[in-house]
Amino acid sequence: MEDEISSFFESSPPLKNMKEITEKLNQFIELNSSSQGGRRIACVTSGGTTVPLEQRCVRYIDNFSSGNRGAASTENFVKAGYAVIFLYRRGTCQPYCRSLPDDPFLECFEFPDNTNIQVHKSHLEAVEMAVMDQQAAVAEGRLLKLPFSTIYEYLQMLRLIATALKDVGPCSMFYLAAAVSDFYVPWESMTEHKIESGSGPLDIRLAQVPKMLSILRSNWAPKAFCISFKLETDSKILIEKATKALRKYKVHAVVANELSTRKEEVVVVSSSGNVVVRRECDKPESIVEDNLIRLIVDRHSTYIKESHN
Amino acid sequence: MEDEISSFFESSPPLKNMKEITEKLNQFIELNSSSQGGRRIACVTSGGTTVPLEQRCVRYIDNFSSGNRGAASTENFVKAGYAVIFLYRRGTCQPYCRSLPDDPFLECFEFPDNTNIQVHKSHLEAVEMAVMDQQAAVAEGRLLKLPFSTIYEYLQMLRLIATALKDVGPCSMFYLAAAVSDFYVPWESMTEHKIESGSGPLDIRLAQVPKMLSILRSNWAPKAFCISFKLETDSKILIEKATKALRKYKVHAVVANELSTRKEEVVVVSSSGNVVVRRECDKPESIVEDNLIRLIVDRHSTYIKESHN
Numbered sequence: 001m002e003d004e005i006s007s008f009f010e011s012s013p014p015l016k017n018m019k020e021i022t023e024k025l026n027q028f029i030e031l032n033s034s035s036q037g038g039r040r041i042a043c044v045t046s047g048g049t050t051v052p053l054e055q056r057c058v059r060y061i062d063n064f065s066s067g068n069r070g071a072a073s074t075e076n077f078v079k080a081g082y083a084v085i086f087l088y089r090r091g092t093c094q095p096y097c098r099s100l101p102d103d104p105f106l107e108c109f110e111f112p113d114n115t116n117i118q119v120h121k122s123h124l125e126a127v128e129m130a131v132m133d134q135q136a137a138v139a140e141g142r143l144l145k146l147p148f149s150t151i152y153e154y155l156q157m158l159r160l161i162a163t164a165l166k167d168v169g170p171c172s173m174f175y176l177a178a179a180v181s182d183f184y185v186p187w188e189s190m191t192e193h194k195i196e197s198g199s200g201p202l203d204i205r206l207a208q209v210p211k212m213l214s215i216l217r218s219n220w221a222p223k224a225f226c227i228s229f230k231l232e233t234d235s236k237i238l239i240e241k242a243t244k245a246l247r248k249y250k251v252h253a254v255v256a257n258e259l260s261t262r263k264e265e266v267v268v269v270s271s272s273g274n275v276v277v278r279r280e281c282d283k284p285e286s287i288v289e290d291n292l293i294r295l296i297v298d299r300h301s302t303y304i305k306e307s308h309n
Numbered sequence: 310m311e312d313e314i315s316s317f318f319e320s321s322p323p324l325k326n327m328k329e330i331t332e333k334l335n336q337f338i339e340l341n342s343s344s345q346g347g348r349r350i351a352c353v354t355s356g357g358t359t360v361p362l363e364q365r366c367v368r369y370i371d372n373f374s375s376g377n378r379g380a381a382s383t384e385n386f387v388k389a390g391y392a393v394i395f396l397y398r399r400g401t402c403q404p405y406c407r408s409l410p411d412d413p414f415l416e417c418f419e420f421p422d423n424t425n426i427q428v429h430k431s432h433l434e435a436v437e438m439a440v441m442d443q444q445a446a447v448a449e450g451r452l453l454k455l456p457f458s459t460i461y462e463y464l465q466m467l468r469l470i471a472t473a474l475k476d477v478g479p480c481s482m483f484y485l486a487a488a489v490s491d492f493y494v495p496w497e498s499m500t501e502h503k504i505e506s507g508s509g510p511l512d513i514r515l516a517q518v519p520k521m522l523s524i525l526r527s528n529w530a531p532k533a534f535c536i537s538f539k540l541e542t543d544s545k546i547l548i549e550k551a552t553k554a555l556r557k558y559k560v561h562a563v564v565a566n567e568l569s570t571r572k573e574e575v576v577v578v579s580s581s582g583n584v585v586v587r588r589e590c591d592k593p594e595s596i597v598e599d600n601l602i603r604l605i606v607d608r609h610s611t612y613i614k615e616s617h618n
Contacts, residue, residue: 050371056542056568058488062359062371091400109440117437119426128426131418179367182506193543194568197491197517206511233365234502259365259503 004210009159011187012152021146021157025085025164028144032083033168039083039142040171040300043161045178046070047089049151053185053204058194060150061206063179067092069229069262069289070177074143075133076293077175083142085161087154087178090147096134098287099126151181155212162220169223170307173300174216176228177255184209213249223307225300226251233259242269252303255292263288268295313519318468320496321461330455330466334394334473337453341392342477348392348451349480349609352470354487355379356398358460362494362513367503369459370515372488376401378538378571378598379486383452384442385602386484392451394470396463396487399456405443408435460490464521471529478532479616482609483525485537486564493518522558532616534609535560542568551578561612564601572597577604 015021032039047070048063071093074084078095086095101107101123108123119127137143146161148154165172183206195202213228228251230242235258242256246269253270265278266288277295280286324330341348356379357372380402383393387404395404410416410432417432428436446452455470457463474481492515504511522537537560539551544567551565555578562579574587575597586604589595 053370054542058373058540058542058568059490060371060373061362062369064367064369109436109444111441111444117428117433117440124426127418131426132420135418135420181368182504183511194541195491201517202492202515204513204515206513208506208510231367232503233363233367259367 001210001214005212005215008186008210009156012156013187015153015156015160018156018160021160022164024144024146025161028083028085028141029164029168031141035083035141038168038171039081040173040304041083041085041165041168042077042173042175043085043087043158043165044070044074044077044175045087045154045158045180046074047092048179049089049154049181050149051151051181051184051206052190054194055187055190055192056194061181061183063181065089065092065179067094068098069257071095072098072287072289073175073177073293076289077297078137078142080293080297082173082297084137084144086143086145087157087161088145088147089178090149094134094145095137095143096130100130151184151209152187154178154180158212158216159220162216162224165221165224170225170304172221172224173296174221174224174226175296176213176226179231181209183207211249213245213251217250225303227253227255227296229255229257231257231259231262235261239267239269239274242267246270253296253299266292268292270299310519310523314521314524317495317519318465321465322496324462324465324469327465327469330469331473333453333455334470337392337394337450338473338477340450344392344450347477347480348390349482349613350392350394350474350477351386351482351484352394352396352467352474353379353383353386353484354396354463354467354489355383356401357488358398358463358490359458360460360490360493360515361499363503364496364499364501365503370490370492372490374398374401374488376403377407378566380404381407381596381598382484382486382602385598386606387446387451389602389606391482391606393446393453395452395454396466396470397454397456398487399458403443403454404446404452405439409439460493460518461496463487463489464518467521467525468529471525471533474530474533479534479613481530481533482605483530483533483535484605485522485535488540490518492516520558522554522560526559534612536562536564536605538564538566540566540568540571544570548576548578548583551576555579562605562608575601577601579608 032041047067048065051061053059074086074095077084108119109117110120148157186207230245232238238256238258242254246254253268256267256269268275277292279288341350356376357374360370362368383395383404386393417428417436418426419429457466495516539554541547547565547567551563555563562577565576565578577584586601588597
């Protein structure tokens with residue numbers, strides 16, 4: 001397993017801006033570790049990773065993920081006093097932007113007198129909240145956003161973050177909501193140029209991406225509180241799969257989602273039993289992440305207390 | 310070939326909002342056909358199509374395409390007096406938004422006195438232009454934006470548009486800049502649930518997507534002026550492939566792009582010879598689409614004149 005992991009990293013195209021990311025990370029962690037006696041720091045991963053099929057990539061395999069879960073969870077962690085490293089897929093949903101229209105940039109504005117641009121009244125409150133909350137979180141140094149696209153970028157960045165958070169110990173958390181590819185084409189066996197069409201069907205053999213969760217738990221950040229996610233489309237196998245993942249990767253909880261009901265409820269699977277978390281149906285504004293993050297933060301508090309004993 | 314095409318459409322999951330799209334299309338075409346003695350109408354396709362690997366889709370194959378070419382070309386067609394049907398991949402680049410920052414929504418605003426939200430001075434001009442130009446084009450009824458995600462949606466929508474444009478004849482144009490999948494998993498042979506990981510490598514067999522260009526030319530809209538695109542990463546085979554496509558699909562021109570230089574130059578391949586089109590290097594604001602659309606519009610004018618003889 002460790003061999004597979006090191007060969008994955010050795011064959012990955014290296015991160016282009018590694019130095020810049022490392023500097024930002026260290027600064028962020030230092031600031032938050034020394035603020036108010038040490039803030040808790042969560043690394044929230046969000047959105048899907050891509051798997052290139054060609055080195056000069058035209059085609060790639062992607063995982064469907066809007067990034068809504070990660071963005072909404074980030075807002076809730078910040079509200080609960082955490083500093084958040086938001087490791088997100090480029091172009092997916094951003095924190096504080098959930099209540100904006102689909103194409104916010106072009107739909108939010110009007111020109112009442114044909115000269116001065118203004119935010120349309122019907123969107124004004126949503127826009128003000130989005131911009132103000134986001135800018136406040138960034139200004140307080142409590143939100144660091146780091147974008148990725150490929151599985152190679154994602155796993156290298158996750159390793160960087162985990163290593164940088166090592167000294168934060170039990171006060172750090174990994175909340176791994178990103179939809180990470182299970183299969184990939186190893187870089188060295190990948191064709192350089194665009195695969196040619198026109199000659200019948202195409203057969204692709206995909207290798208399994210080595211599971212990094214074990215090594216994150218055992219080596220990279222063994223003292224961090226760690227939450228992973230399991231998404232299935234078949235509700236019959238969901239809980240069984242989540243339970244297996246809990247045991248195999250020794251994470252502190254697995255959040256089990258079913259694709260069609262994931263905005264209504266999730267099940268938090270942990271060694272202390274399974275808890276169904278729902279959004280509050282009588283409040284239209286309520287989202288499942290409000291209750292989910294409350295539960296996770298409670299569990300994290302217990303974990304920190306127990307770690308100090 | 311026709312068999313393959315009809316079986317592709319028969320097995321595709323049907324468009325959800327077909328009635329609404331058809332109504333919008335007919336209204337748009339009627340308005341523009343009767344305005345100023347009949348405006349020219351271009352259908353610009355933009356962005357990549359996705360190919361689901363599961364019916365309840367978690368994973369899919371995608372084509373890398375920012376949508377920049379389609380968005381910039383749309384602006385230029387509108388400027389040249391055309392009405393444009395912009396058939397674009399959800400989430401890709403929109404017309405008039407090229408000069409905005411990456412994450413425009415959160416970066417463009419400021420609160421100078423902590424109460425009133427304002428567009429940041431450094432972005433004000435770009436934002437005003439983007440919003441004003443887009444709103445003017447929509448208000449004049451000269452820009453209709455229709456989003457797609459999958460190859461199934463794209464090809465069904467393209468057929469709807471082509472059929473609706475049939476009566477516009479030589480004044481209609483197809484400018485097919487979208488990056489359309491060459492391979493797909495036929496719907497009926499697709500697994501319903503998420504493919505399970507954990508049991509070694511995954512083999513996928515992909516069928517070829519039937520080429521719709523031939524039937525667009527021969528049946529759907531035989532009198533329309535038709536421009537297709539060819540993208541390669543290997544410059545050695547690019548012109549040969551573009552020339553083959555010109556002959557095979559009987560389009561009026563093929564725009565040949567090489568992935569790494571596509572923002573600097575393209576080659577327009579047609580029966581009258583190959584023309585290299587470059588952006589004007591001494592003007593930093595200049596883009597290759599300025600000269601490209603000028604050339605295409607000229608060719609279209611000649612085509613319309615010849616059709617009337």
